[in-house]
Amino acid sequence: DTAVSQTPKYLVTQMGNDKSIKCEQNLGHDTMYWYKQDSKKFLKIMFSYNNKELIINETVPNRFSPKSPDKAHLNLHINSLELGDSAVYFCASSRISTGSGYTFGSGTRLTVV
Amino acid sequence: DQQVKQNSPSLSVQEGRISILNCDYTNSMFDYFLWYKKYPAEGPTFLISISSIKDKNEDGRFTVFLNKSAKHLSLHIVPSQPGDSAVYFCASYSGGYQKVTFGTGTKLQVIP
Numbered sequence: 767d768t769a770v771s772q773t774p775k776y777l778v779t780q781m782g783n784d785k786s787i788k789c790e791q792n793l794g795h796d797t798m799y800w801y802k803q804d805s806k807k808f809l810k811i812m813f814s815y816n817n818k819e820l821i822i823n824e825t826v827p828n829r830f831s832p833k834s835p836d837k838a839h840l841n842l843h844i845n846s847l848e849l850g851d852s853a854v855y856f857c858a859s860s861r862i863s864t865g866s867g868y869t870f871g872s873g874t875r876l877t878v879v
Numbered sequence: 880d881q882q883v884k885q886n887s888p889s890l891s892v893q894e895g896r897i898s899i900l901n902c903d904y905t906n907s908m909f910d911y912f913l914w915y916k917k918y919p920a921e922g923p924t925f926l927i928s929i930s931s932i933k934d935k936n937e938d939g940r941f942t943v944f945l946n947k948s949a950k951h952l953s954l955h956i957v958p959s960q961p962g963d964s965a966v967y968f969c970a971s972y973s974g975g976y977q978k979v980t981f982g983t984g985t986k987l988q989v990i991p
Contacts, residue, residue, distance in 0.1 A: 770922070801981075809923070809968065809981035822978050856922050867913050867925025868979065 769793050772857050772871035779847055780879055787842045787874045789857030797821075798840035799868065800832060801856040809856070815840055847878045882906045885969055885982035893990050898956040900985050902969030905950065909971040912945060913979070914954045917966045926967075927954070959989045 770791045779785050791798060799822075800812040814822035815834040829845040844851060854875050858868035884903045892898045904912075910931050915923035929936040929943045929952070936943050942955045956963055969982040 807966075807983055811978055811980075814978065858922070867915070867928060868923075869925070870915075870922030872920065872922045 768871075770857055770859055770869050770871040772855075772874050774874060775872065776875050776877075778877045778879065781847055781849060783847050784843070784845045785847060785876070786844070787855055787857075787876075789840050789842070789871055791838055791857075791859040791869070793859055793861075793869060795859035795861050795869070796837055797860050798834065798837070799858040799860075800840065800842050801858060801870075803854040803856060803873070805853070813840075813842075844876075847876075849878050852876055852878045881983075883969055883971055883980050883982040885985050887985050888983070889986040889988070891988045891990060892959045894961055895958045898954075898959045898963065898987055898989065900954040900956075900967050900969075900987065902952050902954075902982055903950055904952070904969075904971055906971070906973070906980075907950070908973040909980075910973045911971060912943070912952050913970045913972075914941075914943060915968040915970060915981075916963075917968060917984070923968055956987075959987075961989050961991050963987060964989045 772789050797816045799814045803809050812826050813832040817837050818834045831843045834840045854873045856873045857871040860868045882905050913928040914926040916926045917923040927938050927941050929945050934945050945952045966984040966986045968984045970979045972979045
């Protein structure tokens with residue numbers, strides 16, 4: 767019974783395509799996140815939603831658009847994919863309280879060819 | 880601007896000995912510090928945290944030490960076990976929305 771599930775696990779696509787990654791959490795958490803881990807292994811926050819409201823929006827190209835239909839789901843849509851978008855994308859969730867950690871999904875490895 | 884730094888990309892330790900993983904940070908506003916463990920093809924798993932008002936937190940074999948004056952924290956694993964072999968990320972945040980900043984990770988190998 768996976769707490770934070772992402773689909774798909776692997777995604778290979780051509781430059782210029784549009785793709786989506788889905789994320790769902792069944793922990794009852796109120797906040798969800800997207801992180802990107804690039805080839806240098808940096809884990810960088812992209813977006814965060816609290817109760818369906820965008821609260822963190824880092825410097826990310828407009829081609830990336832998060833959507834949160836409800837507080838258990840946070841999807842990531844990417845338009846006009848570029849080679850540099852190749853990375854592992856992690857979804858995470860947490861409860862807004864001091865000292866608690868994130869629960870991460872297992873990641874989506876995106877390869878743009 | 881890398882606010883959380885893990886200067887050792889890898890570390891090898893014999894089973895049963897102590898593993899010490901280090902982390903430095905630059906942002907004095909950070910309220911909480913966390914350690915995550917990551918196995919290949921899995922997401923990071925929360926391991927242990929410490930608030931900025933403490934200097935030590937212990938959970939079983941894992942202890943985190945915080946030295947605020949030096950802006951340094953460390954994770955001690957005693958005794959180290961082969962199953963501890965993983966990449967360990969140091970992380971920290973300030974404020975209520977938990978915008979967590981991660982270090983680049985240290986790959987720990989525990990040799991049987």
